Amino acid sequence: xxxxxxxxxxxxxxxxxxxxxxxxxxxxxxxxxxxxxxxxxxxxxxxxxxxxxxxxxxxxxxxxxxxxxxxxxxxxxxxxxxxxxxxxxxxxxxxxxxxxxxxxxxxxxxxxxxxxxxxxxxxxxxxxxxxxxxxxxxxxxxxxxxxxxxxxxxxxxxxxxxxxxxxxxxxxxxxxxxxxxxxxxxxxxxxxxxxxxxxxxxxxxxxxxxxxxxxxxxxxxxxxxxxxxxxxxxxxxxxxxxxxxxxxxxxxxxxxxxxxx
Amino acid sequence: xxxxxxxxxxxxxxxxxxxxxxxxxxxxxxxxxxxxxxxxxxxxxxxxxxxxxxxxxxxxxxxxxxxxxxxxxxxxxxxxxxxxxxxxxxxxxxxxxxxxxxxxxxxxxxxxxxxxxxxxxxxxxxxxxxxxxxxxxxxxxxxxxxxxxxxxxxxxxxxxxxxxxxxxxxxxxxxxxxxxxxxxxxxxxxxxxxxxxxxxxxxxxxxxxxxxxxxxxxxxxxxxxxxxxxxxxxxxxxxxxxxxxxxxxxxxxxxxxxxxxxxxxxxxxxxxxxxxxxxxxxxxxxxxxxxxxxxxxxxxxxxxxxxx
Numbered sequence: 001x002x003x004x005x006x007x008x009x010x011x012x013x014x015x016x017x018x019x020x021x022x023x024x025x026x027x028x029x030x031x032x033x034x035x036x037x038x039x040x041x042x043x044x045x046x047x048x049x050x051x052x053x054x055x056x057x058x059x060x061x062x063x064x065x066x067x068x069x070x071x072x073x074x075x076x077x078x079x080x081x082x083x084x085x086x087x088x089x090x091x092x093x094x095x096x097x098x099x100x101x102x103x104x105x106x107x108x109x110x111x112x113x114x115x116x117x118x119x120x121x122x123x124x125x126x127x128x129x130x131x132x133x134x135x136x137x138x139x140x141x142x143x144x145x146x147x148x149x150x151x152x153x154x155x156x157x158x159x160x161x162x163x164x165x166x167x168x169x170x171x172x173x174x175x176x177x178x179x180x181x182x183x184x185x186x187x188x189x190x191x192x193x194x195x196x197x198x199x200x201x202x203x204x205x206x207x208x209x210x211x212x213x214x215x216x217x218x219x220x221x222x223x224x225x226x227x228x229x230x231x232x233x234x235x236x237x238x239x240x241x242x243x244x245x246x247x248x249x250x251x252x253x254x255x256x257x258x259x260x261x
Numbered sequence: 262x263x264x265x266x267x268x269x270x271x272x273x274x275x276x277x278x279x280x281x282x283x284x285x286x287x288x289x290x291x292x293x294x295x296x297x298x299x300x301x302x303x304x305x306x307x308x309x310x311x312x313x314x315x316x317x318x319x320x321x322x323x324x325x326x327x328x329x330x331x332x333x334x335x336x337x338x339x340x341x342x343x344x345x346x347x348x349x350x351x352x353x354x355x356x357x358x359x360x361x362x363x364x365x366x367x368x369x370x371x372x373x374x375x376x377x378x379x380x381x382x383x384x385x386x387x388x389x390x391x392x393x394x395x396x397x398x399x400x401x402x403x404x405x406x407x408x409x410x411x412x413x414x415x416x417x418x419x420x421x422x423x424x425x426x427x428x429x430x431x432x433x434x435x436x437x438x439x440x441x442x443x444x445x446x447x448x449x450x451x452x453x454x455x456x457x458x459x460x461x462x463x464x465x466x467x468x469x470x471x472x473x474x475x476x477x478x479x480x481x482x483x484x485x486x487x488x489x490x491x492x493x494x495x496x497x498x499x500x501x502x503x504x505x506x507x508x509x510x511x512x513x514x515x516x517x518x519x520x521x522x523x524x525x526x527x528x529x530x531x532x533x534x535x536x537x538x539x540x541x542x543x544x545x546x547x548x549x550x551x552x553x554x555x556x557x558x559x560x561x562x563x564x565x566x567x568x569x
Contacts, residue, residue: 041265042265043264043272044264045265046263046272080564082562082563083562083563083564084560084563085369085561086559087560087561089555093377093552093553094555094559095370095373096373156560157562159560160558161562221267225265225267228268228504228505229267229268232267232268232502232504236497236500237493237496237497239496239502239504240492240493240494240496240497241493242504243492243493243496243502243504244323244489246504246508246511247320247321247323247324247327247489247492248323248327248485248489250324250328250511250512250515251327252328252331253515254324254328254515254516254519255328255331255332255515258519
């Protein structure tokens with residue numbers, strides 16, 4: 001008798017809960033936090049994992065139990081002007097022949113979610129919020145010819161980004177550690193671009209978008225690497241002179257050390 | 262053990278870079294060349310972006326040519342006046358070369374032109390050297406001797422105006438071909454990241470009839486300045502000189518060169534030249550194959566100057 005009563009109770013509440021959800025605006029809230037807002041690239045950097053913690057407030061415990069809530073966390077890299085080139089054979093030689101320039105595109109994109117995003121919601125919603133590397137908007141600029149090439153260039157850009165590890169996805173990277181707390185681990189590849197990244201967390205309820213939270217994350221070089229990099233770009237003349245002096249010094253020291261021979 | 266290259270923006274194996282530098286240094290010591298024409302293609306084979314490979318190659322040549330010309334300066338086998346005239350053309354050529362380099366990079370054709378120029382120059386120079394060294398080996402076998410420079414023999418180069426006296430080289434020569442040669446090598450330095458000694462030396466010997474004993478020292482002397490100028494220009498216009506990469510190559514190169522010199526002294530001149538010719542041809546062919554064979558991926562992505 002008791003198991004039946006429990007099941008009946010769940011059903012009643014479930015119906016009541018979904019009826020309520022349809023009636024009013026969702027009250028669920030999403031909050032995220034990350035242990036650092038700066039990732040430092042050192043000379044032996046081979047990639048890193050960052051963990052984003054989050055809390056889901058005022059969630060319906062029954063829907064939560066049924067797994068109707070989905071969390072998607074994306075680390076979106078800095079927007080960069082991007083050009084795709086295609087090689088073609090000219091006089092027997094492979095030459096960069098055609099190109100397409102795109103409006104600034106996220107240089108990297110790392111996704112983590114409770115389950116594959118295609119199973120969370122429909123393609124219209126994914127496209128609207130640009131969730132998943134296949135849904136990042138790629139808008140060509142400049143000369144695009146008759147436009148028939150746009151699709152192949154877009155696909156090539158996505159494919160190259162994916163093969164170089166800059167666009168990646170962990171379809172089960174988000175775990176609930178308790179009923180309201182979750183943990184998302186996001187992979188930073190070894191070639192992660194420097195600059196301002198954004199952590200975007202999205203909450204879905206039964207496939208419907210509820211809300212989004214953003215946090216900034218800076219990826220910087222540190223120590224000597226940072227010093228050299230900024231010297232090369234900001235004091236480029238001095239940097240060039242130092243390179244030359246260092247070369248002459250190395251050449252001179254070499255000839256002094258080995259003079260006896 | 263990996264090390265992060267701050268300008269190339271990638272991690273490389275430190276021992277591979279040191280090995281490359283030592284091997285090229287060894288060869289440059291053995292053959293008396295700067296080694297830029299070997300370093301740049303090797304870096305490109307190792308996935309260093311061509312723009313960084315070219316600019317860093319030029320910086321590395323500063324070290325090897327400085328070390329080499331110090332040696333020639335002490336021995337007096339260096340014609341400073343001739344070097345300065347070459348240098349006037351060289352600096353102008355390097356400035357034009359930087360402009361071409363920046364333009365090609367913007368047009369997305371830099372990698373192609375750099376590869377094509379390497380294939381072209383390496384095949385021509387390698388082919389000529391091989392032909393010359395085989396001929397002289399055959400002559401040596403028949404115990405014939407030929408004089409490289411016949412006194413009193415004049416070619417069109419010697420009829421040009423604006424003559425100048427170069428005491429050390431015992432020459433009375435028009436400055437026009439000297440400046441033109443310096444200019445041409447200057448362009449190559451900035452576009453290819455080479456010192457240009459492998460073209461300069463034969464041109465000075467066969468075209469300008471400069472005595473062989475001052476040719477290498479003088480060529481090295483002017484290469485220091487042209488590569489130094491190119492390094493600074495690349496650093497200020499393309500931000501593509503990687504000091505960490507250059508330093509690793511230089512240190513390994515200077516050490517490697519010392520051992521190369523000793524081996525070089527044991528080998529005979531024409532054997533040495535035949536070996537170098539084969540090496541030059543091999544590098545040229547490897548680069549040529551990359552242009553002819555269908556690539557695995559016909560698409561490439563350029564992001565605000567950085568490439569992958």
